[in-house]
Amino acid sequence: MSELTTRLPRRQRPKPLRRRHLGVHAVLVLGSVVMVGPFFWEVMTSLKTLGETLTVPPTVFPRSPQWGNYGDVFDTLPFGQMFWNSTIQTLGRVLGQLVLCSMAGYAFARFEFRGRGLLFGLFLSVLMVPSQLFLLPQYEIVAGLGWLNSLQALIVPGLFSAFGTFLLRQFFLSLPRELEEAAKLDGANHWQIFTRIMLPLAKPGLIALAVLDVLWSWNDLMWPLVVNNDPTKMPLSVGLASLIGQFSVDTTTLMAGSVLATLPVLLLFVVLQKQFIQGIAFSGSKG
Amino acid sequence: MAGVLTDREQASGTDGATAPGGSPSGSGSRGDTPAPGRRPGRSGRSGRSGSGMSRMRRNDLFWAAVFILPTLLGLVVFYLWPVVRTLLISFTETGPFGGSEFVGLANYRELFGDARLWETMLNTLKFTVVALLGIPVALVIAALLSTEGLRGVRIYRVLYFLPVVTMPAAVGLIWRTLYNGDVGVINALLGLVGIEGTNWLSNPATALYAIAAVGIWLSLGTQIVIFLAAIQGVPKDLYEAAALDGAGRIRQFWSITLPQISPSVFFISVLAVIGALQTFDLIFVMTGPTNPAYPQTETIVAQFYQRGFVENQQGYAAAIALVILVVIVAVTALQFRLQKKWVHYV
Numbered sequence: 001m002s003e004l005t006t007r008l009p010r011r012q013r014p015k016p017l018r019r020r021h022l023g024v025h026a027v028l029v030l031g032s033v034v035m036v037g038p039f040f041w042e043v044m045t046s047l048k049t050l051g052e053t054l055t056v057p058p059t060v061f062p063r064s065p066q067w068g069n070y071g072d073v074f075d076t077l078p079f080g081q082m083f084w085n086s087t088i089q090t091l092g093r094v095l096g097q098l099v100l101c102s103m104a105g106y107a108f109a110r111f112e113f114r115g116r117g118l119l120f121g122l123f124l125s126v127l128m129v130p131s132q133l134f135l136l137p138q139y140e141i142v143a144g145l146g147w148l149n150s151l152q153a154l155i156v157p158g159l160f161s162a163f164g165t166f167l168l169r170q171f172f173l174s175l176p177r178e179l180e181e182a183a184k185l186d187g188a189n190h191w192q193i194f195t196r197i198m199l200p201l202a203k204p205g206l207i208a209l210a211v212l213d214v215l216w217s218w219n220d221l222m223w224p225l226v227v228n229n230d231p232t233k234m235p236l237s238v239g240l241a242s243l244i245g246q247f248s249v250d251t252t253t254l255m256a257g258s259v260l261a262t263l264p265v266l267l268l269f270v271v272l273q274k275q276f277i278q279g280i281a282f283s284g285s286k287g
Numbered sequence: 288m289a290g291v292l293t294d295r296e297q298a299s300g301t302d303g304a305t306a307p308g309g310s311p312s313g314s315g316s317r318g319d320t321p322a323p324g325r326r327p328g329r330s331g332r333s334g335r336s337g338s339g340m341s342r343m344r345r346n347d348l349f350w351a352a353v354f355i356l357p358t359l360l361g362l363v364v365f366y367l368w369p370v371v372r373t374l375l376i377s378f379t380e381t382g383p384f385g386g387s388e389f390v391g392l393a394n395y396r397e398l399f400g401d402a403r404l405w406e407t408m409l410n411t412l413k414f415t416v417v418a419l420l421g422i423p424v425a426l427v428i429a430a431l432l433s434t435e436g437l438r439g440v441r442i443y444r445v446l447y448f449l450p451v452v453t454m455p456a457a458v459g460l461i462w463r464t465l466y467n468g469d470v471g472v473i474n475a476l477l478g479l480v481g482i483e484g485t486n487w488l489s490n491p492a493t494a495l496y497a498i499a500a501v502g503i504w505l506s507l508g509t510q511i512v513i514f515l516a517a518i519q520g521v522p523k524d525l526y527e528a529a530a531l532d533g534a535g536r537i538r539q540f541w542s543i544t545l546p547q548i549s550p551s552v553f554f555i556s557v558l559a560v561i562g563a564l565q566t567f568d569l570i571f572v573m574t575g576p577t578n579p580a581y582p583q584t585e586t587i588v589a590q591f592y593q594r595g596f597v598e599n600q601q602g603y604a605a606a607i608a609l610v611i612l613v614v615i616v617a618v619t620a621l622q623f624r625l626q627k628k629w630v631h632y633v
Contacts, residue, residue, distance in 0.1 A: 021434060021436075021438075024434050024437060025439075027431060028428070028432070031428055031447065032443060032447065034504070035449060035450060035507070035508075036446050036449060038458075038461050038462065038465055038504075039449060039453075039461070041461070041464070041472055042461045042464075045464060053470060055470070056469070057475045058470060058471075058472050058475050100357050100358045100361070101358065103355070103357070104357075104358040104359070107350070107351045107354035111350060111351040111354070112347050113347055113348045113351045114348075119355070119359070122367070126362055126366045126367065130564075130565055130611055130612055130615055131565075132565070132588060132611050132612075133369065133370050133608050133609070133611075134365065134366055134370070134373075135369075135595070135608070136369070136372070136376055136595055136601055136604060136608070137369035137372035137373060137376070138369055139596070141364070141365070141369075157365045159361060160365055162362060162366070165358055190354075191350075191353075215452060218454065219454040219455060219456075221455060221567075221568045221571065222567060222568070222592065226592075226596050236454070237454055237455075237456045238456075240454070240456045240460060240572075241459075241572050244460070244463075245575065245577060251464055254464075255460070255461070257457075257460075258454075258457035258461060261454055261457050262452075262453050262454050262457045265452050266449075266453070268452075269448075269449075269452045276448070277448060277512050280451060280508075280509050280512060281512045281513050
């Protein structure tokens with residue numbers, strides 16, 4: 001009896017509420033269609049025959065899914081190699097930045113030394129400069145080192161990040177000092193304190209930086225476009241872009257390639273939704 | 288860049304579970320807003336014993352060097368020196384067989400006399416103006432998503448966020464097929480309601496706007512997420528008071544939400560402008576030099592790429608890069624001037 005009495009009002013209340021939200025949902029669903037529709041169309045197109053992509057009016061679903069289109073991607077491009085290049089480029093930059101930026105960020109957050117403010121200002125100034133100002137000289141340096149068309153060309157300039165240093169400094173500043181003071185009294189040196197105490201505590205900050213770096217590295221177009229024009233040294237972004245002017249490449253192949261190129265980051269996003277959204281909200285950047 | 292720091296600080300406050308002094312009460316986190324960077328850890332270190340100080344300082348200096356030098360060196364070599372170097376390159380001209388000679392301001396003279404520069408500048412400006420139109424859209428969606436008791440907010444958030452995590456090169460390819468004049472689905476949909484579409488990306492009258500729309504689509508998720516966080520920080524009692532006074536939802540949005548989150552709106556508009564002024568990926572993938580509408584869509588950064596890395600005119604490209612810097616600094620400064628008129632800091 002008591003169960004029934006408590007349940008009834010609870011069940012009744014949401015109904016009018018939900019009805020009131022009907023208009024809101026209508027707008028949001030419509031918006032969602034615009035946001036997701038292109039991806040839906042991408043996947044559908046990737047499974048059609050070339051003939052089906054040319055019908056007017058277009059059909060939505062492929063008559064029988066052409067999984068072979070995904071195989072064509074590998075015949076058109078050294079896709080496996082490019083996938084590998086993208087992976088190495090991304091992993092290299094992410095791991096390098098995690099190590100280097102966490103060290104620098106920690107030092108700016110915790111060490112007292114003369115000129116710290118000035119030096120930090122210098123770091124921040126890099127953030128304000130548009131990337132076109134770096135590009136020509138970076139190219140000169142990389143070319144001078146004989147690194148054009150190499151994986152290190154994709155990785156090395158991206159190892160150093162003023163943004164990552166800034167992000168992690170902010171994060172270290174938000175951590176309590178007590179643990180470090182205690183460890184210092186126990187005779188630990190700065191390196192031990194940093195690696196054993198602070199880094200584990202900074203995990204959310206490190207994840208935020210890693211997520212942003214994955215996004216930016218995987219999707220980066222201009223830098224790899226400039227330094228690597230050998231298809232076997234290109235990352236996927238450049239590989240995809242290189243297909244555009246070629247009339248011999250079918251739309252179905254292009255769409256299948258796009259699906260494959262975006263899938264890794266998309267899967268990562270599904271797994272780490274919260275970290276992605278917080279990371280982007282923190283940086284505010286589109287990458 | 289107070290606005291930028293402010294929002295970054297705010298976001299970091301809501302970021303990790305470990306961040307102390309997080310914001311259980313909305314009004315508390317608002318209070319931090321005017322004083323970015325003034326976290327407890329930064330000040331209040333002066334009360335140390337005097338005797339061990341200098342040794343400690345020297346010790347700190349040593350460790351600071353160990354921790355900072357690798358990044359510092361990398362930034363100097365790959366980011367700070369390049370800015371100086373770009374300036375130097377802009378005073379030179381590259382010969383046909385490599386090697387370069389000092390030409391003074393010749394590149395700049397040529398640049399400012401070049402109709403192409405002004406055309407690409409105008410295109411870039413159009414992109415920027417259209418990009419700003421995305422902000423009201425993001426605001427409305429964020430406001431709708433903030434509806435009290437609304438279900439499925441997390442699903443909507445993920446759906447609206449999808450383009451943000453997608454490679455722009457792939458996005459460009461997808462929209463190229465959607466925009467196709469003959470077999471594209473957009474024209475098919477328009478046909479259903481009796482509108483005759485065009486070949487959106489090769490029609491000089493539409494190409495720029497078609498690409499700019501994709502730019503909005505691409506960054507909407509980021510903007511929504513930031514606005515959502517800002518709206519959640521608005522004190523609830525303001526709405527309750529307004530509701531008592533008989534203000535409806537739309538009235539509440541105009542007189543409470545919008546003024547309260549205006550610092551975030553400002554922050555987003557600065558980022559959107561800086562991003563739009565550097566539009567490149569989408570242009571490169573969606574039109575490209577062979578497209579008949581390319582002259583109407585080529586941005587200043589695309590022109591920079593063309594000169595610097597296709598036509599091998601590094602000096603000229605370096606001069607363009609510096610023009611880009613000046614334009615971005617000028618426009619951002621203008622935005623900071625204008626913000627006093629409409630941004631409302633609590």
